[in-house]
Amino acid sequence: xxxxxxxxxxxxxxxxxxxxAQVLDARPFGQAAxxxxxxxxxxxxxxxxxxxGAGGRPATAAAALSALVxxxxxxxxxxxxxxxxxxxxxxxxxxxxxxxxGYLERGPGPDGRTTSxxxxxxxxxxxxxxxxxxxxxxxxxxxxxxxxxxxxxxxLAGKILTGLIRPPGATRWGxxxxxxxxxxxxxxxxxxxxxxxxxxxx
Numbered sequence: 001x002x003x004x005x006x007x008x009x010x011x012x013x014x015x016x017x018x019x020x021a022q023v024l025d026a027r028p029f030g031q032a033a034x035x036x037x038x039x040x041x042x043x044x045x046x047x048x049x050x051x052x053g054a055g056g057r058p059a060t061a062a063a064a065l066s067a068l069v070x071x072x073x074x075x076x077x078x079x080x081x082x083x084x085x086x087x088x089x090x091x092x093x094x095x096x097x098x099x100x101x102g103y104l105e106r107g108p109g110p111d112g113r114t115t116s117x118x119x120x121x122x123x124x125x126x127x128x129x130x131x132x133x134x135x136x137x138x139x140x141x142x143x144x145x146x147x148x149x150x151x152x153x154x155x156l157a158g159k160i161l162t163g164l165i166r167p168p169g170a171t172r173w174g175x176x177x178x179x180x181x182x183x184x185x186x187x188x189x190x191x192x193x194x195x196x197x198x199x200x201x202x
Contacts (some may be wrong), residue, residue: 012088036160047177048135054133055126060084060094062130063176065103068119069127070180074107085172115185117171129181165196 021087048059056062067083068075077084095117098104103123110115119127142150161174175192183190 043141043166045138047134050133050137051130054129056130056133059091060086060132061098064094064129065119065123065130066134066177066179067173068104068117069124069131070178071175074116074118076109076116078114080117082169082171082175083176088092116147135179161192162195164197165192168200 015030045078048062051057051059051062054062063084064080067080070081074081077091077095078088081088084091086094093105095100099106101122102120103126104117105120107116107118108114142153145153164174177192180190182197183193188194
């Protein structure tokens with residue numbers, strides 16, 4: 001086990017109580033679900049640490065920078081709020097913080113009533129640092145797989161994510177940290193985008 005990684009409860013222990021096999025056997029999920037949960041936590045923790053070290057602190061700042069450099073083009077503050085899943089006041093505070101750091105500029109929205117945000121050159125550089133830090137963690141995690149296993153994992157991950165699609169208007173987008181160019185360049189494009197278009201196209 002890598003140094004510093006918490007091994008969790010020792011075998012035969014459960015929160016300081018004797019191991020109860022009958023309780024575990026009655027649980028409605030198996031090892032695959034447990035491994036998925038542990039993998040999600042490990043990736044989340046490591047990417048958060050890496051992005052924070054690259055200047056994406058707090059995590060919402062990293063997500064804002066990433067979304068603005070990859071797929072949000074001069075969005076309104078409210079659109080950014082929707083992508084990040086913050087409150088209106090929380091989004092305004094985040095925009096204030098990023099603007100004070102020299103990463104964002106405010107401007108008029110297309111309707112003349114709203115405010116839009118745009119990355120500055122410094123903001124674009126910070127966004128690319130954050131994206132590179134995230135990519136390094138993800139590539140490192142996938143390094144344990146062979147090319148064939150990596151392709152198979154991509155198919156399975158896409159299938160799981162497709163099953164987690166939420167309807168239009170949902171907040172805290174799952175792609176808020178994605179390098180969307182990678183999916184656009186892949187054969188067939190993004191499986192989640194494709195499924196959402198098929199499901200919700202009017």
